[in-house]
Amino acid sequence: MSRQPTTPRRGAANGLRDWRDALVAVVAGFAAMLAVAAAGLWAAGAADLPGGAFPRVVAAVVVLAAGGEVALTGDAGFLARSQAELSVMPLSVSLVGALVAGTAFLRPLRHRAVAGTREVLGRFARLAVLWLAALAGLTAAARTTFRIPLDGDSLLTGIGEFLDIAPRVGFRAETGPSLLYGLLWLIGVAALALLASRRAALPPRLAGVRETVGPAAYAMVWLLLAYVVVGLVAGIVDAATQGHPRRTFAVVLLGLPNLAWPALTLGMGATWEGRVEGPFGLPVPQVLDTMLRGEDRTTLNVATLAEQDARAWWLVVVAAVLVPAAAFLMAARSPARTRPREHALRMGAALALTMLVVCLTGRIAAHYGLSLLGVGDLAGLDGEVSLQPRLWAAVGIGLGWGILAGLLGALTATSGRRRAR
Structure with missing residues (x-):
């Protein structure tokens, strides 16, 4: 009776191990970013935001840190108009995520002489799939709107109260650009980690590139x-x-x-x-x-x-x-x-x-302006x-x-x- 080959089983086991390694890197990277973002926003006083918005703000900060885009929104009914833009990257959160995810990505490749091209590309592909899936979940959570009460005795305030109009400001993560830029961010982190590390195994063709x-x-x-x-x-x-x-x-x-x-x-x-x-x-x-x-x-x-x-x-x-x-x-x-x-x-x-x-x-780059009836600044929100x-x-x-x-x-x-x- 002939013995069945065991190569497919070993290949399946290696594949499951590679998925596990990728999952560990993704979980560790996003957990570190979420922890740093939450601590920073708590110190900034964001825990007091109304409507339980704190977790959504944390998610938005992590999306920005991972290279994503978050758009500002605002309105005060059909009589009002708003202009808003936001372009900023919280680099403390980005740095922590890059260090943790890059280290976890390199860990299975250390203490080896060489690694095949297919293995390195396969490991990165698994990492990218899980990373983008987690980033997509965060972009879905990173959206909310705040209602801002009108204070003061200005003419615009009186008009707003008469028409029962109060300004609303909020944000939402843009899924498409966030996933695209998040992938580019991850490619940069993985490439820099492979080049800067001496102990991570690379395909023989790339050994000379790392030496240079x-x-x-x-x-x-x-x-x-x-x-x-x-x-x-x-x-x-x-x-x-x-x-x-x-x-x-x-x-x-x-x-x-x-x-x-x-x-x-x-x-x-x-x-x-x-x-x-x-x-x-x-x-x-x-x-x-x-x-x-x-x-x-x-x-x-x-x-x-x-x-x-x-x-x-x-x-x-x-x-x-x-x-x-x-x-x-x-x-x-x-x-x-x-x-x-x-x-x-x-x-x-x-x-x-x-x-x-x-x-x-x-x-x-950040700008927000909200005007009522096309005149002036409502609730003192205009700024750049x-x-x-x-x-x-x-x-x-x-x-x-x-x-x-x-x-x-x-x-x-x-x-x-x-x-x-």
Whole structure:
């Protein structure tokens, strides 16, 4: 009696194990993002929102953090009109989700020499299917509307009460764009995790790519995380010495990289432009909020910030220390045969790309206006918040800094290797 082959059973077992690994990564990633978003929103006072809206607001923040889109809504009946837009990414939540999901995705691929192309693609495909399914569930939950009572003695208030009209504002997650951008976000996280990790197995064809690109990817991840750590220390000191710790921790839990990573660009010489108008504001230090409130758009760079607070020059010092340190780390992880010129070009390209990503993800644009009978502002809700970089100038600055820092790091690493010999 012949024995039945066992390969199909082993293949089925491996397939179930791969699905389990993908499920663990998805659950861990979204659980971490939900926990951080809930804690940050609680610190910001969102737990007091009416109608049990807190869970829906948490879901909306996680959708934004995963690359999705959330649209603002508002109306006050057929006699009113509203205009609303929101473009912001809570990068603290995004960073936690990327770190947790990326680590869980790499875990089955560690401590191995190589992995087949089909295996790596299969693992990512399973991860993407489950990730998008979970994201679709969150987009379905991330929608609600608030009714805002009319207060005061203004003419518009009297008209609104006479017509029994009260403004409603709310939000809803856009399913199609959220799934598309969420997939792109996940692709970026998985690709960066594979390139930056030394221990994760890759197909043999990609081993040379990681040898070339991996040190630069690792150095950029290290640089961004270093700025987050510096910002975290500054936030803790601010909470301990300046008071209002709850507001400070809300900013830390929701948008710490939104402050720390633009600080990297400012320290290197980049320029941002912004404006704050109306009752809304940015979760930024008071000096910056004061600068942005005006009739015209405000130019933000180290010089203009230093006019308000001389401590802004420390941004240049921190950049002058951490950027060359990242370049040295990149050179130390690169093969010894790499030439200094190659280090410089790779560091320049990596830092320029990092500046591009920081500028694109750190932008803020929010506007809301609600008028009755086409006249004026209803209930004081009209406002605008914006913070935009001079994008291509920042990318060029990153390229120049990267080339100089890469050359310095390569020479320092080469000198160290010679002394070690």
